Amino acid sequence: MTTTFAICATCGVEHSYPLPPVCAICADERQYLPLDGVQRWTTLPDLEDGRTIDIEEIEPGLHAFIVQPPVGIGHRPLLVQTDRGNLLWDPPGFISEDAIQRVRDLGGIAWIAASHPHMFGVQLEWANAFDAEVLVSEKDAGWIARQGDAIRLWDGVLELAPGLSLHRLGGHFAGSAIAHWAGADNKGVMLASDTFAPNPDIGTVTFLWSYPNRIPLSAGTVERIVNSVQDLEFDRLYGNFAPFPILHDAKAGFMRSAQRHIDWVSGKNDHLT
Template structure:
């Protein structure tokens, strides 16, 4: 029995004797099936190929990015956040080997929990949870139908916000890209971890919001306004995205909230019927 992984999006499926017939994540209009059709791999195959490794980078004190090399799936990265109340993995990646596990346990203090912004980053979350002691994986209830590999470690939650690690971090459900899309907020450090909503643009003084990034499907004004309403109470100066696109570091280092607010106004103007530019 193998837990097959979709090569295009990186999502892992439950153990089976043969690959699934479909990847429902890729067949959704927000994603796509690769040019070679539906292809599968597995954690075991990725490790035995000796092709991949996880590069662990200290972005700033207590924040580490975990980036598979070469890039896999849609280019996801995970962020490990160290707090006095334990460490959390924000978003997830498909590749996990013993070297990564050992480094996190021995050098970074292990993991206490996992939280994931939306289904495009669920990847191998169950494997990560199991390797670190069946730690909880926090996902919003509204995205339950997009979990391709159910497991008892997943803790679905309802509502608008959820405190994690004794209040050190906070999940905020904003909707938009997915109904249960959530961001992670670190009040003490004034940092917002946004997944890819908002996503940092090539001009890193701007961010944007999309229903589908690869298929260029925008969000409507109602959803943008709701996202901004959810973010308004959060006092953040820095913003980390979960994909490092070409030429983009993946972090807005200062004035992030101001940039997000200006970008939202620009976006709303662009999609307005009154925009004559």
């Protein structure tokens, strides 16, 4: 494993040397520095100590990565299998020989895409292991902290394979994206990450500019997001953390949640407060 880069210990994103005084992603208003305000860096060899990546099938053709102990934000990456190649979505901030072998057995990786910069992880390191492309939403290119030849910028809608496409919706970040996949049953699967995040009530989502600091998106932005996904069908919806997936009728829940959000941020429910 290479040690030519470091990983922010708070968000798990790879950075080239020379390192900045603070990780820009963590210092941003949407995220946070460690409690004492001191930036911490780690490296792959440091993270290797006893750490594992379990890979579990969560529905036919869709696998989840469980990194233990978690790295950075501790999100849950997903691997989508297609006949044309596989997509690693929201790559982890860690990679291991065991995980590489397991992913090889699942057909390898053709494309790597993060929904937004909090999820970049060690995307170039995964790309190097599989000779894969790293697809970065053009509007978030300024957040890339480790450049490499594998990186390709995209915007709008990017069709990767029949039934698998990336859509830039913006919101949480200007480049925030979702992946839409037909699913083995063709009913549609939304890999929403936190472009809109599933809630504990199992069936609704929320739209925030900052999740940890709870800053909402406006009615206009949510309307724009709704317009961008209106033509996509999806039965299931997965966020970038394991809890609260919507496993049935997800689009109806999404549409209901969007209207609810718009109502609340436009003051329609002020009489209840």
